[in-house]
Amino acid sequence: MRQPREQNDSGFVLVAVLWILAALATLASIYSAYAVNTAAGSHLPDDRLQAEASIRAGIEMAAFRQLAVPEPVRPSQGGFNLRVGRTSVAVRFRTEGARIDLNAAPEDLLAGLFAALGVDPKSAKAYADRVIGWRTKAVPNAESNEAKLYAQWRVPYPPRQAPFQDTLELSLLPGLPAPLIERIRPFVTVFSGRPTVDVSSADPTVLSALPGMTPAILTALLKARASAPGDRQDLLNLLGPARSAAAVDRSKAIRAAIAVALDSGRQVRADVVFRLTEVGEDPYQLLYWRDDFDGPTPSG
Numbered sequence: 001m002r003q004p005r006e007q008n009d010s011g012f013v014l015v016a017v018l019w020i021l022a023a024l025a026t027l028a029s030i031y032s033a034y035a036v037n038t039a040a041g042s043h044l045p046d047d048r049l050q051a052e053a054s055i056r057a058g059i060e061m062a063a064f065r066q067l068a069v070p071e072p073v074r075p076s077q078g079g080f081n082l083r084v085g086r087t088s089v090a091v092r093f094r095t096e097g098a099r100i101d102l103n104a105a106p107e108d109l110l111a112g113l114f115a116a117l118g119v120d121p122k123s124a125k126a127y128a129d130r131v132i133g134w135r136t137k138a139v140p141n142a143e144s145n146e147a148k149l150y151a152q153w154r155v156p157y158p159p160r161q162a163p164f165q166d167t168l169e170l171s172l173l174p175g176l177p178a179p180l181i182e183r184i185r186p187f188v189t190v191f192s193g194r195p196t197v198d199v200s201s202a203d204p205t206v207l208s209a210l211p212g213m214t215p216a217i218l219t220a221l222l223k224a225r226a227s228a229p230g231d232r233q234d235l236l237n238l239l240g241p242a243r244s245a246a247a248v249d250r251s252k253a254i255r256a257a258i259a260v261a262l263d264s265g266r267q268v269r270a271d272v273v274f275r276l277t278e279v280g281e282d283p284y285q286l287l288y289w290r291d292d293f294d295g296p297t298p299s300g
Contacts, residue, residue, distance in 0.1 A: 097251030
């Protein structure tokens with residue numbers, strides 16, 4: 001009579017032990033995952049510091065390469081690679097004058113850029129008018145036609161009527177399609193301050209926006225730029241009727257695209273704009289910095 005009862009007790013104890021072992025295994029796996037995540041997270045501050053230091057080293061070197069030569073012969077664009085400790089840094093830079101300035105460009109140049117991106121002439125002019133209406137200062141005690149237009153379109157805010165602070169403000173202009181804004185942002189800036197475009201380094205899309213530009217002029221310009229990039233006056237002479245919005249003197253604002261490969265294997269990209277000062281202790285002034293360390297950032 002006692003043997004079955006002893007077997008039942010033994011079976012119960014075995015099941016209980018198995019449950020305890022399973023619970024301990026689960027706790028161990030949870031702790032292991034926590035330890036791994038904590039260890040990985042502890043590297044984030046180090047990676048951030050390393051990325052920022054590498055980006056700044058790229059800026060410093062780009063500024064040095066500009067200031068190391070006389071202004072008349074400074075390159076309008078270029079690139080180089082360097083090492084910062086165990087980190088690889090790739091830098092590509094171009095004068096900001098190669099872009100169209102939203103705060104300084106005339107209407108026909110803005111409309112030309114929209115047209116170069118495939119917008120019909122009527123809509124291109126309307127979009128250019130919205131850009132100018134956003135940036136134009138209001139006249140005191142006078143009714144603003146641009147503000148009236150925003151009210152008619154039931155836009156919940158008035159136009160800024162002050163200079164663009166960022167190219168992302170294009171998304172606030174009524175009527176501009178979002179896909180068009182993404183396409184145009186790599187070709188515009190708020191840091192050049194010039195109504196003209198540096199034709200010695202501008203993208204062909206920007207060159208196509210110049211008033212009076214033709215396919216024949218554009219082809220001749222690109223060919224001359226490739227064969228004799230240092231002959232700036234010759235580039236201007238080739239432009240003919242498209243010369244009014246062109247320039248070849250260097251802007252002091254430089255945009256640098258910087259790619260950082262950390263020794264941890266992480267990749268970080270940054271878009272930076274700085275202005276050469278050439279006076280005082282600091283050779284440059286940082287105008288803009290955006291990187292993707294914490295996630296993707298808008299292009300341009």
